[in-house]
Amino acid sequence: MSASTNLVALGTIVRREIVRILRIWTQTLIPPAITMTLYFVIFGKLIGSRIGTMHGFTYMQYIVPGLVMMSIITNSYGNISSSFFGAKFGRFVEEMLVSPMPNWVILLGYVTGAVTRGVIVGALVLVIALFFTDLHVAHPVTTFLSVVLGATVFSLAGFVNAVFAKKFDDIALVPTFVLTPLTYLGGVFYSVDLLGEPWRSISLVNPILYMVNAFRFGVLGVSDVPIATAFVVMLVFVVGLSAVALRLLKRGVGLRS
Amino acid sequence: MTTPALHVNDLRKTYGNGVEALKGISLTVQPGDFFALLGPNGAGKSTLIGILSSLVNASSGDAEVFGVSIHRNRSEAMRLIGLVPQEINFNQFEKPFDICVNQAGFYGIGRAEASERAEKYLKELRLWDKAHHQARMLSGGMKRRLMIARAMMNEPKLLILDEPTAGVDIEIRRSMWQFVSGINEAGTTVILTTHYLEEAEQLCRNIAIIDQGRIVQNTSMKSLLATLDVETFVLDVSGVPADMPSLPGVVLRALDDHTIEAEMSRSHDLNSLFAALSAHGVTVTSMRNKANRLEELFVRLVEHGRENAA
CATH class of the missing domain: 3.40.50.300 (P-loop containing nucleotide triphosphate hydrolases)
Structure with a gap:
């Protein structure tokens, strides 16, 4: 297919994904906003007021970037895994598989849709956070790049999960047993500098730590890890997971018999 | 080409x-x-x-x-x-x-x-x-x-x-x-x-x-x-005769009091069948193929193929 026809095909998938996100907005946009509001009230206001400052910021200010990034990650992952698995389950993924569209267009279309949901939810949570505390974005470009890269990494991971999934339980396993623990241990609620060894070093193998800290650096200007390292980690995951996803699509794993 | x-x-x-x-x-x-x-x-x-x-x-x-x-x-x-x-x-x-x-x-x-x-x-x-x-x-x-x-x-x-x-x-x-x-x-x-x-x-x-x-x-x-050499017709008739007419290359069977099944070679004409039935006082009111022609061939080909495979 030519570049222009690929662009039309890509636009079709992205449009369909965004229509889906907006059509079921009570499932895709409202629940994370409510959950994060509860986090702000309980951890930020009630408990946070007794914790004191962290890296020179109030506890509320400190956890806002972590919670925003947590929303972006979980929603990007959840969007692509449920949408692509739904297409597999309902067999309408075949509409794309029988078309001349190259695999990379299918992948990019779904990833763009998932990143879009992550960004919309992240923006909603950020707006809600402003009702609880003052925030000034210290490095807008870093903030933007960390959002896009973080969402892309977990969109790709969600896609791989959906390719392998055979039933709906399979797409719930990873968020429950992998994503949630890694997020909670990824410096969302605390600075890893508070941890003693070996826990601090062990925390450094958690990729979410780098995403949370890159975003926190963008918003607050503070980070537990070198910012360049954080971006290298995210880029490595993007390249690695893209290669895995494209290989799975080429071989037709879980899609073609 | x-x-x-x-x-x-x-x-x-x-x-x-x-x-x-x-x-x-x-x-x-x-x-x-x-x-x-x-x-x-x-x-x-x-x-x-x-x-x-x-x-x-x-x-x-x-x-x-x-x-x-x-x-x-x-x-x-x-x-x-x-x-x-x-x-x-x-x-x-x-x-x-x-x-x-x-x-x-x-x-x-x-x-x-x-x-x-x-x-x-x-x-x-x-x-x-x-x-x-x-x-x-x-x-x-x-x-x-x-x-x-x-x-x-x-x-x-x-x-x-x-x-x-x-x-x-x-x-x-x-x-x-x-x-x-x-x-x-x-x-x-x-x-x-x-x-x-x-x-x-x-x-x-x-x-x-x-x-x-x-x-x-x-x-x-x-x-x-x-290639279909034999066809089977179902005839709706005024009444089945006591003695069924005998025709070379045609097998006639009474299905009930008003229905006759005729299995015949494709080379055999239908006029002689109707004439024979008419001579026995039978009026044919309608007729149809017992099975679709392609269906008969299909079953035959598939069964034949399986017999050969066995």
Whole structure:
């Protein structure tokens, strides 16, 4: 297919994904906003007021970037895994598989849709956070790049999960047993500098730590890890997971018999 | 020499569980043909169609669509094919109009042109009044017609219909065939699989019968039907005579007081049968084939093939 026809095909998938996100907005946009509001009230206001400052910021200010990034990650992952698995389950993924569209267009279309949901939810949570505390974005470009890269990494991971999934339980396993623990241990609620060894070093193998800290650096200007390292980690995951996803699509794993 | 619409060369497929679904299929379909691909359940028809539409990976062999290899140039080959699958495979929560426009989008067709095509084909398939309702609200027949409309969005040169009329009432079935015959007359090559052999006999010019992963017959419909040497008719009569007339080459059986079954060679004329019955005071009020001619041949070929295999 030519570049222009690929662009039309890509636009079709992205449009369909965004229509889906907006059509079921009570499932895709409202629940994370409510959950994060509860986090702000309980951890930020009630408990946070007794914790004191962290890296020179109030506890509320400190956890806002972590919670925003947590929303972006979980929603990007959840969007692509449920949408692509739904297409597999309902067999309408075949509409794309029988078309001349190259695999990379299918992948990019779904990833763009998932990143879009992550960004919309992240923006909603950020707006809600402003009702609880003052925030000034210290490095807008870093903030933007960390959002896009973080969402892309977990969109790709969600896609791989959906390719392998055979039933709906399979797409719930990873968020429950992998994503949630890694997020909670990824410096969302605390600075890893508070941890003693070996826990601090062990925390450094958690990729979410780098995403949370890159975003926190963008918003607050503070980070537990070198910012360049954080971006290298995210880029490595993007390249690695893209290669895995494209290989799975080429071989037709879980899609073609 | 004209490039065939489809040329399949020694296509084989063995699934992961060891089932050998295709054991070296080769066939050619000429441009503009209306081609029947028949076979019992599990014969390998859907596997063959799956490979042609790139939903199933072949173990070996190749197929060319208008000279374009589905393996070496998948993207270009897929552009030439429209597929109506056996199972419903669209998003039931989307609207028929969006399903069609999106399908065109996957082929790189812009929204303006896609919208025009969607309107055209949904109207032709009498679905326009449902175009903006959720697809799950459509009846079974409407869903099947929607899949035909969707398959037409890229205006394919080769349309593959995998049992498109399964479970559809006779009126809708006829309207579907009218549509498909129309696009075939306009130049689109059509490959049809169906279990309604009467349809295949009426619509298709050429035929391949596939059984247990092999082609057991591949010829023109006319030649195939000409091989049928015996036909069985069911006659509705005023009354069955006490002594049944005796005719060489004809076996007559009374089914009940008003029905006679006549099994006769195709070379035997019907006039002598009617004359003999008339001489015995029997009035024939109506007659019909006991089974569809193609059905008789189909059963015979498949059974014969299995006996030989055993």
